[in-house]
Amino acid sequence: MAMAQSLAPSTYSAARAARPKARRAVPSRIVARTGAATGESARRLVAAFDPAIPLASAVTPPSGWYTDPEFLQLELDRVFLRGWQAVGHVGQVKNPNDFFTGRLGNVEFVICRDANGELHAFHNVCRHHASLLACGSGQKTCFQCPYHGWTYGLDGILLKATRISGIKNFNKNDFGLIPITVATWGPFVLAIFDDSSQNTVNDVVGDEWLGSASDLLSRSGIDTTSLPHICRREYIIECNWKVFCDNYLDGGYHVPYAHGALASGLQLQSYETSTYERVSIQRCESAPAEQEDIDRLGTKATYAFVYPNFMINRYGPWMDTNLAVPLDATRCKVVFDYFLDESLLEDHNFVDRSLKDSEQVQMEDIALCEGVQRGLESPAYSVGRYAPSVEMAMHHFHCLLHDNLSG
Numbered sequence: 532m533a534m535a536q537s538l539a540p541s542t543y544s545a546a547r548a549a550r551p552k553a554r555r556a557v558p559s560r561i562v563a564r565t566g567a568a569t570g571e572s573a574r575r576l577v578a579a580f581d582p583a584i585p586l587a588s589a590v591t592p593p594s595g596w597y598t599d600p601e602f603l604q605l606e607l608d609r610v611f612l613r614g615w616q617a618v619g620h621v622g623q624v625k626n627p628n629d630f631f632t633g634r635l636g637n638v639e640f641v642i643c644r645d646a647n648g649e650l651h652a653f654h655n656v657c658r659h660h661a662s663l664l665a666c667g668s669g670q671k672t673c674f675q676c677p678y679h680g681w682t683y684g685l686d687g688i689l690l691k692a693t694r695i696s697g698i699k700n701f702n703k704n705d706f707g708l709i710p711i712t713v714a715t716w717g718p719f720v721l722a723i724f725d726d727s728s729q730n731t732v733n734d735v736v737g738d739e740w741l742g743s744a745s746d747l748l749s750r751s752g753i754d755t756t757s758l759p760h761i762c763r764r765e766y767i768i769e770c771n772w773k774v775f776c777d778n779y780l781d782g783g784y785h786v787p788y789a790h791g792a793l794a795s796g797l798q799l800q801s802y803e804t805s806t807y808e809r810v811s812i813q814r815c816e817s818a819p820a821e822q823e824d825i826d827r828l829g830t831k832a833t834y835a836f837v838y839p840n841f842m843i844n845r846y847g848p849w850m851d852t853n854l855a856v857p858l859d860a861t862r863c864k865v866v867f868d869y870f871l872d873e874s875l876l877e878d879h880n881f882v883d884r885s886l887k888d889s890e891q892v893q894m895e896d897i898a899l900c901e902g903v904q905r906g907l908e909s910p911a912y913s914v915g916r917y918a919p920s921v922e923m924a925m926h927h928f929h930c931l932l933h934d935n936l937s938g
């Protein structure tokens with residue numbers, strides 16, 4: 532995880548008691564694009580984990596959850612392409628004409644703010660011959676396809692279809708970009724890829740995305756939009772996306788063994804873990820002020836995991852977020868965004884030292900995650916066990932996944 536994790540359970544309750552909300556209806560148009568056939572082997576793997584077994588007796592999901600391409604396809608269909616997904620931060624689309632692009636599974640998307648300030652999201656695919664339309668991020672007054680020049684407004688309307696004289700049965704209004712539902716909560720941009728209704732209210736989004744943890748996270752200062760964005764770091768990691776999440780969710784178990792420098796800045800015995808519908812929150816106090824890391828970590832840190840793949844870390848003057856994006860069954864990209872209290876923006880030494888300390892933790896975690904992936908692929912391993920006093924958030928995560936995948 533980014534900074535630290537938890538030791539002692541305080542308010543853990545069985546994951547089975549907290550089911551995610553009902554899924555939204557799936558428009559048939561998008562199902563045809565995302566609903567690849569998933570095989571019997573993936574279903575057998577889902578069934579191999581039993582969420583009804585209490586944590587103390589449970590075995591972890593089998594290694595196939597972390598290695599099987601069909602299992603990843605099932606996750607993309609049932610988890611990532613349904614319900615709210617974090618896709619970026621509001622600073623990326625702060626001004627009219629700002630846009631950024633991304634990819635999740637086989638979905639290519641573009642998020643943009645039109646000239647009137649309205650936020651939109653679309654499938655980033657030209658309606659002519661399917662070329663990707665926008666690239667990277669930046670500012671544009673329209674999207675012109677690099678292939679044959681069809682041009683779309685930032686509201687998705689097809690403005691110009693080039694050289695179509697003589698075409699029959701063609702109505703430009705039918706060839707706008709395919710919309711995706713988008714919304715913001717605090718500093719985060721969220722999307723639902725299987726729903727194109729586009730009519731969402733941000734207050735409702737918080738409840739749908741975070742459930743009963745929404746208020747608590749607001750009180751922890753996680754929904755603040757006042758922290759300037761400092762930088763983004765991206766890491767390609769040779770592991771299944773869940774290996775990174777599991778590492779985040781082990782309740783601080785690995786911190787004293789793997790993060791010596793970080794462990795000295797934390798009071799690991801103060802760790803506590805709470806689980807909610809789709810969120811788990813780990814909290815930890817920092818070591819006394821004489822520890823050199825106190826400035827970076829503050830007095831108490833909050834580490835929130837938002838199912839399925841978004842992590843929000845709030846500590847001292849910092850907030851950072853980690854988005855674990857699956858690339859294939861054994862590879863993921865983790866995107867770190869760093870935000871900092873405005874009062875420290877000019878303290879370049881502090882910023883550089885903090886980012887360097889954080890980078891060291893990431894490097895240590897990457898080595899752990901890549902080692903775990905190789906172990907998962909070994910014939911020696913099939914399932915493991917949970918340490919019941921610390922790994923309750925990880926069990927909660929696996930139970931949520933099982934619930935989504937078997938539904």
Ligand code: FES
Binds near residue numbers: 660661677680
């Ligand atoms: S594919 Fe976009 S204009 Fe032809």
Ligand SMILES: [Fe+2]
Binds near residue numbers: 533778785790896
């Ligand atoms: Fe870690």
